[in-house]
Amino acid sequence: MAARPTFPAGLALDAHKQQACGTPIVELPLPPQVVLALDQGTGYSAEPVVTVGEAVAAGTLVAHAGHPYASAVHASLAGIVVAIETREAAVPSGRSVCIVIDGNASNRIDDSVRPVADLAALSPDELVQRLRDAGIAGLGGAGFPTATKLAYARNLGAHTLVLNGAECEPWICCDDALMRSAADDVVLGALILRRAASAERCVIAIEDDKPAAIAAVTSAIERLRDEALTLAVVPAVYPQGAERQLITAVVGVEVPAGGLPADAGVVCQNVATAAAVAHWATRGEPMLSRVVTVTGSGVEHPGNVRAPIGAPLAALIAASGGYRDTPLRLIAGGSMTGRALPSDEVGLTKSMNCIFVATRDDIGSRLEAVEVPCIRCGDCAGVCPAGLLPQQLLRAAHADAHDTLRQLGLSDCIDCGLCDYVCPSQILLADRFRDARRRLQEAAAMAQKAADARERHGLRKRRQQEAATAEQQTFESVRDRARRPDDDSAGDSN
Amino acid sequence: MNAGAILIAVLVAATLAVTLGVALGWAAARIEPNADSLVERIDALLPQTQCGQCRYPGCRPYAAAIASSAAEIDRCPPGGEATVRALAELLDRALRPLDPEFGVPKPAQVAWIDEARCIGCARCLPACPVDAIVGTSRQMHTVITRQCTGCELCLPPCPVDCIELRPAPAVSRRYSQPRAA
Structure with a gap:
């Protein structure tokens, strides 16, 4: 096979996908309760529009997306709102305000859920707004609102929509399973997204280790016969599915540092997001469920589960046969970029593509790793897909040298974790970089606040001076007027 | 080596020293640093x-x-x-x-007005160096948290002690949670 073009560096990893990928997608029975986090993974929360005690139907809007980085949340279960409170949640901050809904057996569906009849008549702007109202968010792992991304793409004139079906992270195979079972949905969603983004063409990118998905999507494209839609098979190299790396591989352009993909004329969406868009178009259903991989050596029957957003993770694990062995960690995401979860009581979020129940067999080598000093082997620079110098960055991060960190391009780190994966000294480089990025952001925020305070203090001083001058002038004019009659009378008498 | 050459060398060096010295002295006196x-x-x-x-x-x-x-x-x-x-x-x-x-360093803080206790005396308004308090006479006042520098200058003028300092909200939305696996 001829070498396929891709991004520089990266590394082929053990995929660990066979565990979960053999069986068809399981539908989770409706759980008795859902916990809907208002922060669906971006750090920005939607605002509740229901109150405790209110009855909701499946598909009722329960939280409105005020901020462009928040996504609207809909009830995934018909029932009664029993609590709106801050709880542990499967988001980076670990906590979010959650709306808790106790299900009743009615299974009532909200009146707003009906097929989009006027789909073809909607303008791209209206389409973007409708997707925002439907709470469609990126299912690839970031949970970023699709409408916001599409709006950026339209403003900057993106010409290509890249549909990300690479799914490069070890252990995760929910997109693979979805493409195999619902390729027609993916392709239909791709066309709607392309129109919403006003892009000329759409490329669906799939890694070459997913032959069944490639075959399914190929035949779906053939059935549809749309010339704007093509398939790109990319090599299975981690992190192929990272947005910037995939764009380089598929379109052949590099997204500028500090810029958005739209700056390079590209907008990227996940294949599962496209399938959710198709769901919305054909059934009018807002984003109420997603397919998630439940895998790892600590679960009895690894597989893919379609579950309502907000379903407790324990229910998903139970649907996969429950725990076995001695699970060490419950991880949201795969083995490279996953985050540890606080418990299995948290609700499923739109950004969670994998529940990885890890045992010592899966992650033991990392847990027992002892960090030793850097030996300057340079392996980290060799694999960095962003072309950074992790060694130099580490030194600068230790010294907290902000200018150096900026010059070395810390903000271009995509947090893929390959540098610590290859490090023979077992240094947790990516953790340090994530921490350093936070410190840089904090320093920038503090500098901005100081600049604002300086300006406001300056304005206040000027205002005080002007007031003092005005008072002085008033005093002088009053004094002058008080003296003038004497002068006038003196003049008259003369 | 003759004495004339040595004399010329010494003279050149001495002239240079005197000229540069005078120039530098003049510069130090006349050209003030910005x-x-x-x-x-x-x-x-x-x-x-x-x-x-x-x-x-x-x-x-x-x-x-x-x-x-x-x-x-x-x-x-x-x-x-x-x-x-x-x-x-x-x-x-x-x-x-x-x-x-x-004084000693403290964690970042911002002022907060207990609006139920505020009597609307407006005394804290002129005290704020960055105009971060909104209010007027006989109306409840409040602090614009985003602009408050936590300077504490609004505390002494308050006759009812309804202003307190609270930890400043986080400035970053990034979290550095360690990698799980």
Whole structure:
């Protein structure tokens, strides 16, 4: 096979996908309760529009997306709102305000859920707004609102929509399973997204280790016969599915540092997001469920589960046969970029593509790793897909040298974790970089606040001076007027 | 080697020394360093709380005092050690600990008004160095958290002690949670 073009560096990893990928997608029975986090993974929360005690139907809007980085949340279960409170949640901050809904057996569906009849008549702007109202968010792992991304793409004139079906992270195979079972949905969603983004063409990118998905999507494209839609098979190299790396591989352009993909004329969406868009178009259903991989050596029957957003993770694990062995960690995401979860009581979020129940067999080598000093082997620079110098960055991060960190391009780190994966000294480089990025952001925020305070203090001083001058002038004019009659009378008498 | 050559060399060196000496002396006396730009650079390193703990009325006056060597660099508790270090580096002065006489560093804070207890006396409004309090006579006041520098200058004028300082909200939405696997 001829070498396929891709991004520089990266590394082929053990995929660990066979565990979960053999069986068809399981539908989770409706759980008795859902916990809907208002922060669906971006750090920005939607605002509740229901109150405790209110009855909701499946598909009722329960939280409105005020901020462009928040996504609207809909009830995934018909029932009664029993609590709106801050709880542990499967988001980076670990906590979010959650709306808790106790299900009743009615299974009532909200009146707003009906097929989009006027789909073809909607303008791209209206389409973007409708997707925002439907709470469609990126299912690839970031949970970023699709409408916001599409709006950026339209403003900057993106010409290509890249549909990300690479799914490069070890252990995760929910997109693979979805493409195999619902390729027609993916392709239909791709066309709607392309129109919403006003892009000329759409490329669906799939890694070459997913032959069944490639075959399914190929035949779906053939059935549809749309010339704007093509398939790109990319090599299975981690992190192929990272947005910037995939764009380089598929379109052949590099997204500028500090810029958005739209700056390079590209907008990227996940294949599962496209399938959710198709769901919305054909059934009018807002984003109420997603397919998630439940895998790892600590679960009895690894597989893919379609579950309502907000379903407790324990229910998903139970649907996969429950725990076995001695699970060490419950991880949201795969083995490279996953985050540890606080418990299995948290609700499923739109950004969670994998529940990885890890045992010592899966992650033991990392847990027992002892960090030793850097030996300057340079392996980290060799694999960095962003072309950074992790060694130099580490030194600068230790010294907290902000200018150096900026010059070395810390903000271009995509947090893929390959540098610590290859490090023979077992240094947790990516953790340090994530921490350093936070410190840089904090320093920038503090500098901005100081600049604002300086300006406001300056304005206040000027205002005080002007007031003092005005008072002085008033005093002088009053004094002058008080003296003038004497002068006038003196003049008259003369 | 003849004596004439030595004499010429000595004369040339002496002439050079005298000329350059006079030029440098004149320059030192006539061309003043740009004091304003130095004040600006010092001011840029100060935290802009405008709290007056340094006993100058604001950050810029303190910067001017540092520039003219009227004040030491150890008087800014809100800036903490980091500011002292940055100032020492900029001015090539010896690093020294903060002088506790001017206060001790505290975590970032913002003022908060207990609106139920506020009587609307408007006395805290002119005290705020960055106009971060909104209100008027006989109306409830409130602090614009985003703009409050936590300087504490609004506390003394309040007759009902309804203002308190609370930890400043996080400025970053990034979280550095360690990798799980």
